[in-house]
Amino acid sequence: MxxxxxxxxxxxxxxxxxxxxxxxxxxxxxxxxxxxxxxxxxxxxxxxxxxxxxxxxxxxxxxxxxxxxxxxxxxxxxxxxxxxxxxxxxxxxxxxxxxxxxxxxxxxxxxxxxxxxxxxxxxxxxxxxxxxxxxxxWWVPVAIAAEAAAVDSMKRMGMLLARLDAARAEVAQLAVENERLRFARDLHDILGHTLTSIIIRSQLAARLARTDPDRAAREMTDMEQVARQALDEVRHTVAGYRAPALSEELDKAARGLRMAGIELKVSPADGPIPAATETLLAWAVREAATNVLRHSRARHCWIDLRVDQATASLEVRDDGSPDAPAVPEAAHTGNGLTGLAERVAEAGGRLEVGRPAGGGYRLYARVPLGDAA
Structure with a gap:
C-alpha cells in the first residue's frame, strides 16, 4: 500500500x-x-x-x-x-x-x-x-453543541494522523539504520577473512623476498588474485548481498591456514544441509578461520560439521598455545563475532566462543534446519 x-x-x-x-x-x-x-x-x-x-x-x-x-x-x-x-x-x-x-x-x-x-x-x-x-x-445552542462535537472529533483525528506521520518517519529512519548495520556487518564478514589472508601472505612474501624470490613472486601473484576476488565480493555485496557457500569458505580457510603454517582437518557432515543453514555455517567458518589466523599460535585446526533431523552444528578448534592473545575477550567485543552472533540468534540458534581449559580457540555454532534459518 x-x-x-x-x-x-x-x-x-x-x-x-x-x-x-x-x-x-x-x-x-x-x-x-x-x-x-x-x-x-x-x-x-x-x-x-x-x-x-x-x-x-x-x-x-x-x-x-x-x-x-x-x-x-x-x-x-x-x-x-x-x-x-x-x-x-x-x-x-x-x-x-x-x-x-x-x-x-x-x-x-x-x-x-x-x-x-x-x-x-x-x-x-x-x-x-x-x-x-x-x-x-432554540436551534442555536443545539447547532453549537453539534459543531463542537464535530470539531473536537476532527481535532483528535488530526492529532492521530500527526502521530501516525511521525511514527512512519521514525520507522523509515529505523529501517535505514538497520539496513546500514546489516550492510556493515556483511561487509566486515566478507572482507575480514580476505584481508587477513592478504596480510599474512604479504608478510610471508616479505620474508621470502631475499631467500626465495621466485616463491615470493608467486605469493604476490596469489595476493593479487585474492585482492581481485575481494573486490568482486564487495561488488556482489553492494549489488545483492552475496551469500557465501560452505564449500568455498572451507577451501579458503584451508588455503589461508596452510599459508600460516596451520594444518587443517575437516570432518564433513554425514547428511545434506539446507541452503539457508549452510549459509549461516559458511559465515561461521569464515569468522572462525579469521580469528584463528589473527589470534592463535596454533599448529593444527579442526573443523567438525554435524547434522541431525532438526539442527546442524559447526565446531572449530585449534591447539593454540596457552599464552596466545586472549581470543575470547577479543571475540566477544569484535564486530565479526557480534555480527555472527546476531545472524545465529535471528535463526533461532546459539553461538559459543571461548578458550578451552587446555588452551587454543573454540567456536561452536548450532542452528536449526529449514526455513527458520
Missing part, C-alpha cells in the same frame, strides 16, 4: 478553512442592502478583515501541528463581539461557526465545554436583544 501523503491532507484542510470565509458574505450583503451610513460600512469591513485574518492564522497553525496563537484567538473573539451591533442576527448565526472551531484549537476537556456553553449563551442573548423570536433561537 502506498504511503499516505499527509502534507497534501494538510494543504486540503487549509484550503477548506479558507472556503469557510465565504459565509461572511451573507452578513455583509445584508448590511449593504439596509442602506447603512459610511461609518457602519467602514467599521463592518474593517472588523471583518481582522476577523478573517485571525481565522486564517488559527487554521494555519492548527493544520501545521503547532500550538494555536493566543493573539489570533483573542482577536477573532474581539472582532466577533464588536460586530454584533453592526451586522445584526446574520452575523450572530455565522460567527459562532468560526468561534467554535477557533476555541477547539486552543482548549480541551472541561475548559472547552465551558467555553461552548458561554458561546451559546452569548449568541442567544445577542439574538434576544436584537429582537429575534424564540423560533429563531
Amino acid at each position: 502506498a504511503p499516505r501523503d499527509f502534507g497534501r491532507g494538510r494543504r486540503a484542510a487549509r484550503v477548506g478553512g479558507l472556503v469557510w470565509l465565504l459565509l461572511l458574505v451573507w452578513p455583509l450583503w445584508a448590511l449593504l442592502e439596509s442602506g447603512p451610513g459610511a461609518w457602519r460600512v467602514v467599521w463592518a469591513f474593517g472588523a471583518v478583515a481582522v476577523f478573517a485574518a485571525c481565522w486564517v492564522a488559527v487554521m494555519w497553525q492548527m493544520f501545521s501541528g503547532k500550538r494555536t496563537l493566543p493573539w489570533a484567538v483573542a482577536g477573532l473573539l474581539a472582532a466577533a463581539l464588536s460586530l454584533f451591533p453592526v451586522l445584526g442576527p446574520p452575523w450572530v448565526y455565522v460567527s459562532f461557526v468560526f468561534v467554535v472551531s477557533a476555541l477547539a484549537t486552543s482548549m480541551e476537556g472541561v475548559a472547552f465545554a465551558v467555553a461552548m456553553a458561554v458561546t451559546a449563551g452569548v449568541a442567544v442573548v445577542a439574538l434576544l436583544v436584537q429582537g429575534v423570536s424564540f423560533g429563531g433561537i
Whole structure:
C-alpha cells in the first residue's frame, strides 16, 4: 500500500478553512442592502478583515501541528463581539461557526465545554436583544453543541494522523539504520577473512623476498588474485548481498591456514544441509578461520560439521598455545563475532566462543534446519 501523503491532507484542510470565509458574505450583503451610513460600512469591513485574518492564522497553525496563537484567538473573539451591533442576527448565526472551531484549537476537556456553553449563551442573548423570536433561537445552542462535537472529533483525528506521520518517519529512519548495520556487518564478514589472508601472505612474501624470490613472486601473484576476488565480493555485496557457500569458505580457510603454517582437518557432515543453514555455517567458518589466523599460535585446526533431523552444528578448534592473545575477550567485543552472533540468534540458534581449559580457540555454532534459518 502506498504511503499516505499527509502534507497534501494538510494543504486540503487549509484550503477548506479558507472556503469557510465565504459565509461572511451573507452578513455583509445584508448590511449593504439596509442602506447603512459610511461609518457602519467602514467599521463592518474593517472588523471583518481582522476577523478573517485571525481565522486564517488559527487554521494555519492548527493544520501545521503547532500550538494555536493566543493573539489570533483573542482577536477573532474581539472582532466577533464588536460586530454584533453592526451586522445584526446574520452575523450572530455565522460567527459562532468560526468561534467554535477557533476555541477547539486552543482548549480541551472541561475548559472547552465551558467555553461552548458561554458561546451559546452569548449568541442567544445577542439574538434576544436584537429582537429575534424564540423560533429563531432554540436551534442555536443545539447547532453549537453539534459543531463542537464535530470539531473536537476532527481535532483528535488530526492529532492521530500527526502521530501516525511521525511514527512512519521514525520507522523509515529505523529501517535505514538497520539496513546500514546489516550492510556493515556483511561487509566486515566478507572482507575480514580476505584481508587477513592478504596480510599474512604479504608478510610471508616479505620474508621470502631475499631467500626465495621466485616463491615470493608467486605469493604476490596469489595476493593479487585474492585482492581481485575481494573486490568482486564487495561488488556482489553492494549489488545483492552475496551469500557465501560452505564449500568455498572451507577451501579458503584451508588455503589461508596452510599459508600460516596451520594444518587443517575437516570432518564433513554425514547428511545434506539446507541452503539457508549452510549459509549461516559458511559465515561461521569464515569468522572462525579469521580469528584463528589473527589470534592463535596454533599448529593444527579442526573443523567438525554435524547434522541431525532438526539442527546442524559447526565446531572449530585449534591447539593454540596457552599464552596466545586472549581470543575470547577479543571475540566477544569484535564486530565479526557480534555480527555472527546476531545472524545465529535471528535463526533461532546459539553461538559459543571461548578458550578451552587446555588452551587454543573454540567456536561452536548450532542452528536449526529449514526455513527458520
